[in-house]
Amino acid sequence: MSLISDVVGLVFLLVIILIFVALSFRIVREWERAVVLRLGRILALKGPGIIFLIPFVDKPLVVDLRVRTVDIPPQTTITRDNVTVSIDAVVYYKVVDPLKAVSMVSNYNQAVLNISQTSLRDIIGQMELDEVLSKREEINKRLQEILDSYTEAWGVKVTAVTVRDIRLSPDLLTAIAKQAEAERLRRAKVILSEGERQASTILADASKSYQANPVALQLRFLETLSDISQKGGLIVVVPAEREIYPTLSTALALMNSAKKVEGGGQPKT
Structure with a gap:
């Protein structure tokens, strides 16, 4: 036993x-x-x-020392110009000092999420709607700086912040679309008016040049006739008075005289 x-x-x-x-x-x-x-x-x-x-x-x-992500749920807040928007983002972070992450904060995952939500609302509340829509990179940078100022004492480093989506009310989207259309029409009218102004300036300079050189005006007239003649089925009536186009009138008179001489008649003076 x-x-x-x-x-x-x-x-x-x-x-x-x-x-x-x-x-x-x-x-x-x-x-x-x-x-x-x-x-x-x-x-x-x-x-x-x-x-x-x-x-x-x-x-x-x-x-865990790997990079982790936390999704910031949509935060509904009011911008500086009293417009309600809903915005969400993603925060990327990792633990760089495990001793601080264990001893300085109870749950660093939840702490990063909470501080991200409040900081995002604060940033959007200080910006106007146009800035929120056009300056996402600035929002990301400011939010990352704010988070780093808190998480540094926890042994956590925020590596990146990305604003994922900005949602507006349907009425506001319609108003923005109308505003964009009106802005496009305004730009088109400004461009058209500027073109007309430049064209009128050029035409005024051209008229001064033609006034100083009548032969150039007549050559321009003949070039215009040549361009018109390229189109078939047109009848063009051309004034050829001596007072209007003296060179052209003289040429036509010489042609008539030559034909009468060939025909045995006397040209009329």
Whole structure:
């Protein structure tokens, strides 16, 4: 009986040793770190790989060092010009100091989400609607700076912030579309008026040049006739009075005289 008792005791002791050994070793992955607490006090930062712990004395708190994301749910707020908008964003962050992340904040994931929501509402409340729609990069930068000022003490680094969507009411969207259409019409009229002004200036300069050189005006007239003659089926009546186009009138008179000389008649003077 004593031998059986000794064997049972040995087996029991071996089981206890195996359990103790199993509880003494812990595997920490490459992207993790273990903050070891011994009797409630921070002992060390261990990992990655196999770490040794004293069972029932040491408690490991594993912290993930990879970049994490938190979705900021749509935040409905009023801009500086009293327009209601709904905006949501995504925050990317990671733990850079596991000791601070464990000891300085209870739940850094929830803390980052809460501070992101309030900071986003504050930023939008200080901007007008046009700035909110056109300056997303500025919103991202300002929000990241605000978050960094809070999370630095927690051992957390905000790597990026991205505004994902800005939603407006249907009535406001219709008003913005009408405003954009009116702006396009205004620009078209301004461009047309500027073109007419430039054309009138050029025509005024051309008229002065033609006034100083009547032959150039006549050549221009003949060029215009040539352009018109390219279109078939047209009858063009051309005034050729001496007072209007003296050179052309003289040419026609010489042609008539030549024809009469050839026909044996006397030209009329």
